[in-house]
Amino acid sequence: MKKEHEHKAKKYGMVIDLDKCTGCGACMVACMAENNVPFRADETDKLLSITWMRVYKLTNAMPFPKTEICYLPRPCMHCEGSHGHSPCVSVCPATATDYSEATGIVSQIYTRCFGCRYCMAACPYHARYFNWWDPVWPEGMEKYLSPNVSPRMRGIVEKCSFCFHRYQLAMEKAHYEGRHGLEEDEYQTSCTQACPAGAITFGDLNNPHHAVYKLKKSENAFRLLERLGTNPKVYYTSSRKWVRQAGDNYLRDEKDNVIDKSKFRN
Amino acid sequence: MFPFIFEWIWDMSHIVFMGGLWYALNIIGIGMTYCIIKAVVDTYQGKGGHHHDEACECGCDNHH
Amino acid sequence: MSTSEEKTKEVSANADSDSGGAIILFFIIGFVASLIAGWIIFPKLLYCQKKQPIDFNHVLHMEEVDDGCESCHFFREDGTYAGVPKLEQCVGCHEEAVGEDPEEVKFVNEYVAKEREVPWLIYSKQPDCVFFSHAAHVKTAGMDCVTCHGPIGESTSLKVYEENWITGYSRDIWGQNMSGLKEHAWDRMKMDDCAECHVKNNVKQTSVQTKKGACFVCHK
Amino acid sequence: MDSALIPKGVRRCPLGHFVLFLAVVGAVLLWGVFAMVLCWIKGLNQTNMNDYYGFALWIWADLAVIALGGGAFFTGFLRYIIGKDELKNIINYAVLIGFICYSSALLILAIDIGQPLRGWFIFWHANVHSMLTEVAFCLSCYFAVLTIEYIPLILENRQADKVPFFHNLSHNMHEIMAVFAATGAFLSFFHQGSLGGVTGVLFGRPFGFREGVFIWPWTFFLFTWSAAACGPCFTILVTKITEAVTKKKLVKDNVIELLAKISGWMLLTYFVAKTIDTWYWASVTAPSMGFFLSDFYTGNPLYGWWILVTEIVVCGLVPALILITERGRKNKTSLVVAVVLASIGVSLNRWVMVLQVMAVPVMSFDNWAMYFPSWQEIATTILPVAYGIILIGISHRYLPIFPQEKELNPVD
């Protein structure tokens, strides 16, 4: 048993092609529908709206008609930090969030969390959301809730889990069939599956046979706020320079230079 | 917080951090226990039964 | 003013002289009473006793089936575990009562005939936040049902289900013993019990924070 | 009516006046309690916090009262460890103020967390790498120490003292108070620091992040230092206010001046350290993350350069200079100005280290987030103030808080 468990550690991650992303929002809803995310009558205050996957609208800030728009879907980055010390994991006082060396996924355990919100303060991506209200579904609508994802209660923090329950279910099937690993398509996140434009690719960043492995090495690949050392596992690609530059903060004198990725990538 | 809790590991951070904590807790605990027991003993030895306006025979500076 | 002070002094003097014994006695009474309340009465009050809708005889059924536990408690094709059988499985044999047992007759009349699912009370039901893969344990690790569930298959009758008033859990999860001691693996099914076994059996300990099992192994 | 409880040889206002005073402040307290209950029952949606402002007014209030309550540990440290004996005349009050501040801080934390009934997880399932764990442990331990320091004061009430056991207990506690004080100082040094560490370790927040030594960012040391410097200022301030309200001199000038002088020098050294820290952060740390200092202070309606100048110069350097000069601290007005400025300065620093950290956009396409507290937040923040005033009122009336009061205000 022991031997079989010793596979090379996986590092699940995502590559999102911003050239393909149309900003349609399917990933956001696919995520909400998959993960029992609640909703309220007024969700227009985006600082109070739980959207594990949130699509940001970026503009190049040029005047009409040189204006350009780019949509940027932002799930939890599942930062690896250095050796798994992502910004949020190390600050949680009650060990409610954790980094798994086996999958590279940052977990959030709702029943352990007591709602101090320190992790939210730590996350520069605003990927963590607080349940300010009790989740309430209109009568009858609780019927569509999935038993694979635990509904959250008021007063705790939640975030994207890379649909970890899908990994659990896929592994369960693998166990049943006597296998010990998963094929690339056996574990895919809900947003990846739903994206009608095919902008999201998900897989094991450590596995050369997975599509993400090649995609993350693209010339146009970048990550958000790499300079902070968060070491995120969500990569983006864009053929547009301003989009790539929007991924990080630059001092004015740096802006004009082409991004030297080797400088900020570990 | 205790070695039998899931989160506990015998590593440097825990030893230093929890060491400090338990050190402080012990001082507080032992100190208070000492004070209470000594106060009980003192009381049975008849100390402190003085009237409020007498000088304190134990010489403490409580009232000055 | 001064007279009242005099009185106080007297009272305290009186109390000092003859109530020392009473004080100790009352202390002991309070102490013992609360110990009894805490250790004996409280645990009784904390759980409500619920009877299973049908008294099920595992022994009887074990004799009839070929595949042991898995005859009724089986895996689905997607690897998930079906748990307690649904009416659909029972009906295979119990379309009509096959014996004389009043419990069976009740089952057939109340549930089979009315096509109602039996609201079994599940002793080992974990809270919603728990993910447990039977496949990983039974198939990959080759564990027996008995290891965690105990010799339920040898029971002729279902024990009373005890439910915690506050938490809604079965007592079998938190543990039979108030002091937290356990004799058998199945006396308690808390997270620490899972973790203990995982550590003992060297299951991947991949958490960065605890160097033990990562949260998402058993949580969802 | 309550004269039996009032210490001998001091004068107190009539009970009616006192009750009226309690009623007025009590009403405010009840308002706060109402808001607090709302937050507990309905949840944190009662506040104006949001997913950007996960930490807001309460955490600021928490950090601020702890910093201001720092007078207790630092005065204790000076009195028991360093041996500044004169300070025994103000230590009682410093302890009381500390007790109020710390109990308030704990209460605020209990309201602030989303799941108060699970609050004990922070101890039980502690993650020792988290600054907040350190804060929680040290805070509660130090609160225990403050309670221990406060108990003898209660026991010295005229009626309580008559009970032999209480008298003995109080006496024994005094005997080993230095041990408690030392432990308290040790704990306090740490948790004041870890409060600074809370934001200092956030490497995802360039505005708050600081480099440092080992696991401690520079803010760790700066927070301890500033609390030690400004806490006594707040003790002096509250003493002066109490004197003004009771229209009595309660502590002799030499005691206040000693404390003021020490604070002044602490503040000056803090000013130097803070300046170096700011300079290093502005020129090395922040640019390495892609930020200019100006990015943090422009492009929003509130957080401008003024905040930096006010905090460091107006509320740091100025009071420091006043307090280190003899004329400054001997002049009643300038002394009060200095301690007020210092108290504001440390509070402002805590505000910046909590709220501005949340406000500064980190992702290049994000916006500044502004926030205004809801009345529930304001009420619950005022609640500790009311509670503090009441506790001070009661303590002052019935307990021998000020050893020099009798001497300074002889009753005919």
Added chain:
Amino acid sequence: MKIDRRSFLSFIIGGAAGTALSPLPAKLTDDLSIWTQNWPWTPVPEDGEAIYADSVCTLCPGGCGISVRKIDDRAIKIEGMKGHPVNDGGICILGLSGLQLLYGPTRVKTPLKKTSNGGWKKISWDEAIAEVAENLGKLRSEGQPQALACISGSDQGTVPQLFRRFMTAYGSPNYMCVPSSQDSYSITLKLMQGAQASAGFDIENADFVLSLGSGIIEGWGSPVCMFKANSACEAKKGKVVQIEPRLSNTAAKADQWIPINPGTEGDLALGLAHLIIKDDLYDKDFVGNNTFGFDDWTDDKGKSCQGFRQFVLENYGPEKVAETTGIDADTLTSLAKSFASASNPVAICGRGQGKRPGSIHEFIAVHALNALKGSINRKGGVWAVPEPNYISWAEPETDAVAQKGLQTPRIDGAGTEKYPYTKSLLNRFAEVVGSEGESPVKMLFVSGANPCFTLPDTGAVKAAFENIPLVVSFSSYMDETAKAADLILPNHVFLERYEDVPPPAGVNKNVIGLSKPVVDPQFDTKHAGDAIISVAKALKGSVGSAFAWDSYEACLQETMGDKWDSLNEKGFVVPDTAPACEKTYTTPSGKFEFFAAGYEQVTIEGDEKWYPLILMPYDSMRLSSGFIGNPPFMTKTVEDTVLKGNDIVVEVNPLTVRESSALFVKDGDYAILSTPKGKATVRVHLSEGIMPGIVAMPTGLGHTAYDEYLAGKGTNFNELIGPVEDPASGLDAAWGIRAKLANIAS
């Protein structure tokens, strides 16, 4: 021994000590925290067996295959169906939210009858059917069957056809469909190719897509199919050029965005034609062999007529077009070059999601551009997709009353000499019915449509509805029209019912799908097909006998014939006869016909003097603007630059504000938006992504019905605009309306 205060105190202290040493405090603390982890008011979804049920989504005409994940008998999630020819696993935001429509609070749970005080009374299905039949019988007995009208969401598929059949058997010609840009395309194809077809675009295989305002990734046609085609086109380095005044998502994702003066798209197409013809860049082979009217020609009477070539060369020179369209001549030239030099270029029009019809002249101009490059019925071009022909019911027998009724002219004037090719003109409905006086319509059926929300000049439509004595809605949801109805006969929602799904709109995929019940009906609802069959049977006579089927399912099964089994199994069939490949033209000339006259711009409503700005709608994938209202999940994704609180946000260029004398606003401020049709309080979002002088407003907001998650949010664009009749087709050709923005106080 005396029991005094001290003894009591001692007892308490002893008790406290004992309690502390008992498990009580720890256990209570623990249990209370566990209680917070399992609050009884937080739902715990029950586990069970997971199964997938395949079906087809019918929330829009896209025809996507869906896989519904179920746990026991609960539908948990809708996913795209892998391997489906339309969407192959992809799914749109509305499809994903489908379960909120199934289980949502907006459902009409049982037949309802409006009471005299405006409330609702639950009635049984028998009562409901009887009531409808009784009223229908009365109308017939009065010899006025034509006073029954029907508004259907579509013309295709068995359910709309059952309604049409009912109308015929009953004796009313007034069967109307909700218009879309496909109506304009149909007329265009009829005129230029003689085809009775809808237009399908093969974006996937095009290498240059010139979109004149079509929201290819805004939900135009079959949204997911278009998304995939767009991605495929870009993957193959195909170019997409988006022409529209606003930086829409399509414009943002396109290789080039060219802002244009709105309403001048037709001129642009002809201007490009001019440049292509002038430089001899057109497909001479196609134009020479397959078209008519390109060069000058002589008609039967010997009169010489100007050909298309001469027409555009004379009238659409680049300078002139540059002036009308606002696109400079250089851009025009390079655009013409790129279009002409591509091997499979295609031009597409129909603004936004293509939900509104448009000017036939514009469509003809754009289609002519395609013909110049031969992009007709070929890979990467426009296909004339014939209307599906799988429904072949025998004509219903009509009695004398019906025959008489059918002979009366249609109330909307469609199909008359003036508009021979137009099938229905719902845009005239409000005017024809009127708000007072006797209405020519005495009874109205509405199925699969929400005209009280989606038709322009909604206020007038609602007034017209009030003027109709009996309105029967077949809606599953309490939408605006259902709310305005007198009787609601609630349909099952798409996950509870069988229904055939005609080939998806706007693409050249010849797929017939079958929507199947995934879950049992949740409420006391009835399939609209069954409802109309029951009504017919209740009427007896020739009407009843026209519906010989026992149930809708039997009807469907019979209709599908040998396709039924594979439909039921796979969920779709791709008919092997490929009529889409037909290249014949059934015009008088037998060729593709160019037109060399007409081409007028449609003038929008409003006087420039009073209304200096132009208000235009824009569509978004995150807002369902059709007859299905936004489910809560979708509304949740709407940006705060579209909807803020309950306020709608309009987009305006900062220049518009700077140059206006009546408007002083910052981003996010309130303003009053007024048009000749109405007024609304809006918030202003200053955006560089829009042409100065234009105000863009999202569609799909401003519902007054549905639930708290949708009602009262924003403003319905349709309330601010009225229809403008296209002179060539009678269809609504309004693409905007003149408008004014002013500060609240002024």
